[in-house]
Amino acid sequence: xxxxxxxxxFAAIAIIASLLVIGQRNPMYSVILLIxxxxxxxxxxxxxxxxxxxxxxxxxxxxxIMVLFLFVVMLLNxxxxxxxxxxxxxxxxxxxxxxxxxxxxxxxxxxxxLSVMPVSSGGGGSIGSVARIGTALFTTHAxxxxxxxxxxxxxxxxxxVLARKEHH
Amino acid sequence: xxxxxxxxxxxIVVLAGGAAMLAEAFRQPGERMPIAGLGVIGLVGAAAASCxxxxxDAQSYGAIRADxxxxxxxxxxxxxxxxxxxxxxxxVEREGLPAGEYYALTLFAIAGMMMMAAATxxxxxFIALEILSLAVYVLTGLRRSxxxxxxxAFKYFLLGAFSSAFFLYGIAFxxxxxxxxxxxxxxxxxxxxPGGTLALLAVGLLxxxxxxKVSAVPFHMWTPDAYEGAPTIVTAFMSTxxxxxxxxAFVRVFLxxxxxxxxxxxxxxxxxxALTMILGTVVGVLQSNIKRMLAYSSIAHAGYLLLGIVAxxxxxxxxxxxxxxxxxxxxxxxxxxVALLGTADHEHDQLRDFAGLWQxxxxxxxxxxxxxxxxxxxxPTAGFIGKWYIFAAAVQEGHYWLAIIGVLSSVVSVFxxxxxxxxxxxxxxxxxxxxxxxxxxxxxxxxxxxxVTFYLGILPTRVIDLALQSIQTIY
Numbered sequence: 001x002x003x004x005x006x007x008x009x010f011a012a013i014a015i016i017a018s019l020l021v022i023g024q025r026n027p028m029y030s031v032i033l034l035i036x037x038x039x040x041x042x043x044x045x046x047x048x049x050x051x052x053x054x055x056x057x058x059x060x061x062x063x064x065i066m067v068l069f070l071f072v073v074m075l076l077n078x079x080x081x082x083x084x085x086x087x088x089x090x091x092x093x094x095x096x097x098x099x100x101x102x103x104x105x106x107x108x109x110x111x112x113x114l115s116v117m118p119v120s121s122g123g124g125g126s127i128g129s130v131a132r133i134g135t136a137l138f139t140t141h142a143x144x145x146x147x148x149x150x151x152x153x154x155x156x157x158x159x160x161v162l163a164r165k166e167h168h
Numbered sequence: 169x170x171x172x173x174x175x176x177x178x179x180i181v182v183l184a185g186g187a188a189m190l191a192e193a194f195r196q197p198g199e200r201m202p203i204a205g206l207g208v209i210g211l212v213g214a215a216a217a218s219c220x221x222x223x224x225d226a227q228s229y230g231a232i233r234a235d236x237x238x239x240x241x242x243x244x245x246x247x248x249x250x251x252x253x254x255x256x257x258x259x260v261e262r263e264g265l266p267a268g269e270y271y272a273l274t275l276f277a278i279a280g281m282m283m284m285a286a287a288t289x290x291x292x293x294f295i296a297l298e299i300l301s302l303a304v305y306v307l308t309g310l311r312r313s314x315x316x317x318x319x320x321a322f323k324y325f326l327l328g329a330f331s332s333a334f335f336l337y338g339i340a341f342x343x344x345x346x347x348x349x350x351x352x353x354x355x356x357x358x359x360x361x362p363g364g365t366l367a368l369l370a371v372g373l374l375x376x377x378x379x380x381k382v383s384a385v386p387f388h389m390w391t392p393d394a395y396e397g398a399p400t401i402v403t404a405f406m407s408t409x410x411x412x413x414x415x416x417a418f419v420r421v422f423l424x425x426x427x428x429x430x431x432x433x434x435x436x437x438x439x440x441x442a443l444t445m446i447l448g449t450v451v452g453v454l455q456s457n458i459k460r461m462l463a464y465s466s467i468a469h470a471g472y473l474l475l476g477i478v479a480x481x482x483x484x485x486x487x488x489x490x491x492x493x494x495x496x497x498x499x500x501x502x503x504x505x506v507a508l509l510g511t512a513d514h515e516h517d518q519l520r521d522f523a524g525l526w527q528x529x530x531x532x533x534x535x536x537x538x539x540x541x542x543x544x545x546x547x548p549t550a551g552f553i554g555k556w557y558i559f560a561a562a563v564q565e566g567h568y569w570l571a572i573i574g575v576l577s578s579v580v581s582v583f584x585x586x587x588x589x590x591x592x593x594x595x596x597x598x599x600x601x602x603x604x605x606x607x608x609x610x611x612x613x614x615x616x617x618x619x620v621t622f623y624l625g626i627l628p629t630r631v632i633d634l635a636l637q638s639i640q641t642i643y
Contacts, residue, residue, distance in 0.1 A: 110365055110369065140230070141231075141291065143175075143228065143229035143231040143232060143289075143292060144231060144289065144291045144292050147295045147296065148295055150182060150276065150279065150280070150299055151295055151298055151299045151302065153276070154276045154277075154280075154299055154302045154303050154306075155302050157272055157273060157276075157306070158273065158302055158303065158305070158306035160269070161266060161273075161310065162306060162312075
């Protein structure tokens with residue numbers, strides 16, 4: 001029963017906060033609401049018996065990425081979002097609304113037809129336990145893990161190239 | 169130790185990329201270093217390693233499989249890489265691109281591409297896709313002073329990130345069916361299961377991810393802008409190498425793992441293929457910028473390649489591999505020539521810039537003509553044979569209307585390739601900016617590309633047989 005209530009509470013917080021994120025005119029509020037949404041997601045991960053994912057969610061998303069967002073918002077110093085929507089005609093907005101409605105119906109339709117099979121967790125300990133993630137990372141997914149280092153290297157080189165001052 | 173063999177070609181290219189970075193770090197200001205030569209050495213090494221691995225079907229870490237299919241793509245990628253390095257040696261300095269970073273990113277991109285074509289795990293395919301994409305986004309925006317370059321890179325990056333999300337969603341659904349990201353496990357789950365909604369969602373989302381990377385209609389929007397805004401040498405590289413890698417993974421995922429669902433995805437992909445061929449050709453006719461024109465032409469060529477996947481009998485599959493090689497050489501040759509003629513202040517990418525090229529540079533005009541004719545599908549160039557095999561496979565499989573669209577769009581596309589040729593031969597040399605000199609190495613590389621174009625056009629059987637053998641190894 002507790003899990004049931006907790007799930008709906010976290011889910012409601014996540015959805016409402018996400019809705020509010022796109023509804024705000026002040027980007028600062030949006031960013032802070034996004035933290036709320038991420039925090040609620042972390043709660044859902046705990047309910048899924050994935051404590052490690054929950055902690056990383058908080059450290060990386062609610063922590064690092066949000067700080068980045070805040071920095072950008074502050075550096076750009078945009079107090080209020082310019083009303084871009086007014087530049088789109090009424091027709092564009094209506095089309096957008098219809099499209100998102102169709103998409104929502106499509107998702108609802110697809111979800112009602114799903115037959116979800118429980119994915120085996122392979123026994124022994126919760127899926128998200130640090131030990132099991134570590135084992136999987138260094139055995140099954142060892143190559144993917146190593147390949148990620150190349151990905152990060154490319155990203156770093158790219159960031160340096162794009163960010164440094166021109167010296168030609 | 170055996171476990172390690174399949175990643176050797178990839179590893180060599182990564183090492184070459186690292187060496188390029190180190191060379192840049194130790195470079196004195198103003199010193200010229202032969203970094204391109206370093207890249208060529210690495211790529212030749214990777215090609216040699218690929219040849220040694222031929223027929224061994226080596227597998228590494230349960231994620232990389234150096235079957236003949238992957239090795240065939242590896243060889244195409246090494247060819248593209250070597251030509252790019254040789255052209256870059258002329259171009260990079262002149263255009264004021266940061267040399268060390270340029271070569272390192274290009275080599276890392278090639279490593280990512282090799283990984284993508286050889287990966288047997290969706291997770292690794294995704295990581296490889298991101299490696300090559302990130303590198304190519306940055307390469308697109310490498311000219312920091314150019315507003316068009318920044319716009320191109322930004323568009324490519326935003327849309328690319330969006331398509332990555334689709335691809336990742338597809339992986340999540342595939343995982344939901346099978347409890348694994350390994351292609352073989354997913355394949356077994358799909359073959360045994362009824363192909364429910366989840367499987368169809370996975371197929372659709374993965375198809376969107378791939379269609380974006382190969383720039384198929386309606387996911388092609390970024391292509392003309394990115395290809396036009398990028399430095400020409402980067403356009404040459406990404407229009408060929410990214411396509412080769414993406415089609416490699418596309419073929420592996422759709423023709424082996426997702427083959428049981430063929431009844432579902434063939435109709436969708438045939439419509440996409442038809443639209444891609446038509447739009448690429450029709451809009452291409454209207455362009456006056458060569459890079460933009462060749463961007464639309466590359467969209468059309470993605471349509472022909474998709475047709476090969478749709479008509480996936482044995483000869484159709486082999487035709488995809490063969491066509492990838494043919495297209496890569498011709499497109500790289502044509503765009504390479506545009507890059508070699510460009511300078512920092514003058515890109516030499518307008519149609520009128522080519523006026524009278526025959527009078528001032530007869531050799532270059534001749535080479536350009538041959539590459540363009542190959543793209544258009546004229547006999548006896550390789551392009552003709554490639555298209556012949558693909559359309560023949562489509563007809564054999566009963567996709568008559570697709571084959572008709574393919575032939576008609578090829579005929580129309582000849583119009584815009586010939587516009588360049590007419591401009592080169594039949595117009596007076598415009599008193600435009602002085603065209604830069606071209607090194608003997610670059611000319612030799614172009615000549616080799618031309619010889620290969622003719623070789624594949626006149627004696628294609630040997631390579632087609634190799635393609636046939638290699639495509640069979642993905643099962």
